[in-house]
Amino acid sequence: MTKKTKRTIWWVLAILILAAISYPVYYFTSIYNGLEGLQKEGDVSPFNQLQQVEAAAPEPPKWEGTELVSILIMGVDGRGVSDGEVPRSDSMMVATLDPVQKSIHLFSILRDTYVEIPDHQSDRINSAITHGPNTAMKAVSNLLGIPVQYYVYTDFQGFIKLVDSIGGVDFYVEKNMKYSSKADKHEYDIDLKEGQQHLDGDMALQYVRFRHDALSDFTRTGRQRDFLKAVADKMKSTTSIMKLPSILEQVSPFVDTNLDISDMWKLANIGYQSKMSGSEQIPPMNMLGEETIGGASVITVKNLEKLQQYVQDIVNPPVVEVETVTDKEQVGSITD
Template identity: 35%
Template structure:
């Protein structure tokens, strides 16, 4: 072999060695990334399975002709915030240990324009509760019948299907916000209230701030600084801020932490595939969210306060939600007056 041929052969071998040295680490990173992504997928699926709880009715709302699926259909999701903290458990011992919803929001998702309607329902809203066959504050529907009773009550009240629900307690809420690194908000009002453990106070000042989990919870829960209508607006702003921050995540590690935080004490009838469908529906959007609220009128019955829903407000919200969900069937006639045979106003049930 000539000297020039030997030289070219050595150069080719050297280039192959250099290529191997460069490509091998890249392959390791690629394989590692795929492996880590697979790990996250399995972890998320496991968390979702642990959080899954089927409703007594099954997968289909009685207000649907057929069951629906995220990404394929327009859907609704009821968000329930329930205070199941140790501090609250002590407070409920005298009342049979029953918990109530402290926050109740119904979100409808339209798959075509990728928009969301978010309805806030004040906790003291005076409605008919089917599971108890009487009218009371909507927050008590959970005490009477858990998630099943609450969904049935909301469907009866707004005359739209509740396809899915997500129930979170306040401990998991704090974890979610903290895992996101806090949420950015223009806080509408200054608040000072007990922390989640009721062992101290938390203050949130009016203005633009980054809130941690405890601060966000205090802002969402505070009841005596304005009114239930304004409280509902604060809760909507917080939900919007959480959604925006979650959609902006570009860290795989952060996403894994968020999945773990959200699923630790969450309950839902969304399967893992359903969750993926919801995420895919909203991918690439700027979170087109319209916030709606049930207006009410203050009313006292036997000396107990209730928020009597304004009929026109409820009618408008019903029509908006039906249109957003693409429902063309005629709305059911309201039966509140016909079923209002009992007004349960025991003191322990109206705290």
């Protein structure tokens, strides 16, 4: 082997070693920068017009990292709103993570649920976000009876970008779905066919928005929970993990949260190790009423204490004591 050949080999090895070292640095730096960009402040915050109101609102409870943690996920439809105006939430979900049991539970809240908005008059719960995320978290916490420490806020475009950035989702559409709206200039028309198919971001938005059937928002919230679980499963795949810097770059402009990077890392680690234990509608069918208040049709909670106990039994299921039979008792039962 000549000196020139040896020198070439050493150069190739050096480049490979440098690449092996540089890529993880680039990868984690990109993730860090992407996560940092999710938390908006100042003029870039969607709540910049509410900063004085938010400053007066109570801060959410601090999560210590070992107890149950709840995240309010809000999707909004920003079409037709004025600059700086916060639209009502189109969908509201709460993801609860148990770091000890490694379980996740998903609650979807019917947006017409009539509740007391802290420091404001009673209204549909989807109006709470218009007073700021802290008010929305407090309203949801008062409804469910569990602390809500964090929020994630996005709009239609953020949802589309998320689904597209993970390469879409294979999903079964349970029936034909069709809806057309001239008022929206047909921008968000819905036209899906029944069957197993690959949903890109636009098709996925059509699926989770559809509510033009007999049970309207009741079935829509169920579809939203099912699809979110499918997205979570896709996100946990090796391919999506490797694409995380790109995913964050694409969704970051459309997302706001109060999660700091440290908590994001901890929650991501817990979420990756956890399994989805179930999902529920709030309020459940047997605990809701339908009324007209102030000329508007709303959903009411028949008994708030029972609803909160229902939630507690799900996130902190009671321990069932199993009676142990002693050897002596076993012998006695055999000889009887």
